[in-house]
Amino acid sequence: xxxxxxxxxxxxxxxxxxxxxxxxxxxxxxxxxxAAxAAxAAxTAGTAxxxxxxxxRLLVAIYGLLALAATxxxxxxxxxxxxxxxxxxxxxxxxxxxxxxxxxxxxxxxxASVRVARIALTVELIGVLVVGTISYAFPSAxxxxxxxxxxxxxxxxxxxxLPIVGLWWIRRTSAASSTAEVTTP
Amino acid sequence: xxxxxxVALLVASGLLGVLAVHHLVRRRLVDDPLIxxxxxxxxxxxxxxxxxxxxxxAIADGAxxxxxxxxxxxxxxxxxxxxxxxxxEKTQWAMAVVAGGALVxxxxxxxxxxxxxxxV
Numbered sequence: 001x002x003x004x005x006x007x008x009x010x011x012x013x014x015x016x017x018x019x020x021x022x023x024x025x026x027x028x029x030x031x032x033x034x035a036a037x038a039a040x041a042a043x044t045a046g047t048a049x050x051x052x053x054x055x056x057r058l059l060v061a062i063y064g065l066l067a068l069a070a071t072x073x074x075x076x077x078x079x080x081x082x083x084x085x086x087x088x089x090x091x092x093x094x095x096x097x098x099x100x101x102x103x104x105x106x107x108x109x110x111x112a113s114v115r116v117a118r119i120a121l122t123v124e125l126i127g128v129l130v131v132g133t134i135s136y137a138f139p140s141a142x143x144x145x146x147x148x149x150x151x152x153x154x155x156x157x158x159x160x161x162l163p164i165v166g167l168w169w170i171r172r173t174s175a176a177s178s179t180a181e182v183t184t185p
Numbered sequence: 186x187x188x189x190x191x192v193a194l195l196v197a198s199g200l201l202g203v204l205a206v207h208h209l210v211r212r213r214l215v216d217d218p219l220i221x222x223x224x225x226x227x228x229x230x231x232x233x234x235x236x237x238x239x240x241x242x243a244i245a246d247g248a249x250x251x252x253x254x255x256x257x258x259x260x261x262x263x264x265x266x267x268x269x270x271x272x273x274e275k276t277q278w279a280m281a282v283v284a285g286g287a288l289v290x291x292x293x294x295x296x297x298x299x300x301x302x303x304x305v
Contacts, residue, residue, distance in 0.1 A: 058282050061266070068262060
């Protein structure tokens, strides 16, 4: 019994694994490209495509820092010397709120949060472009600097580059997760 | 403000940055030397907070003093946040976050020194 049991067991397992392996590779050859891209995206972004994992951690960290900086600055501006440039300081506060929303949305990474983050980043990008343009065309409109004036030059143009990178990252992760959802069933 | 402390903080955050980049290149994750370096920096930042608050009245301008105090508190957040992320994240991006955090601490410490020297 002991010498008959291993023989069929080993032959059966080797036969089944060989056949399933060959059929599996040939059967999924059509979708192997998308599966591989989804797998590579998943490996860089953790177990599943998530806006707050992998490279997303750095993005969340930078957004968190900007949220902190913008909040601190606008609280200071509004409490200490609001009369100096009210429009600039209201804009700073608005930017701070947007950065907080973007940070939380990207860090949470579920479908609704990512949608909110995408809106926040779009508003941010438009804000940087509009305020940046106005600050160059009509310098008198913003007597004191905001995060967005001169396209964020005071912050190393990070406020201009960040929403573009962020929107690209959201596109990438949502594309990867949608292909993953298609291939899993 | 307290020049030896500022210099020590800049050196320590530089060391943390070098460690993080080293780990990033060697594909290592967070380990004891990294956390200990971060902890030492955080302690030094707490000392800086106490010294800074004690000396803040030397800055005559109210808005500048508020900026100074805001920086003293803000800089405390960076290291715990980056170490937390580096423990949670299991790819090399964790070390990129720590390296960035070290840079930010150095910039904030330098800014603190700048605000101090311009107003005293």
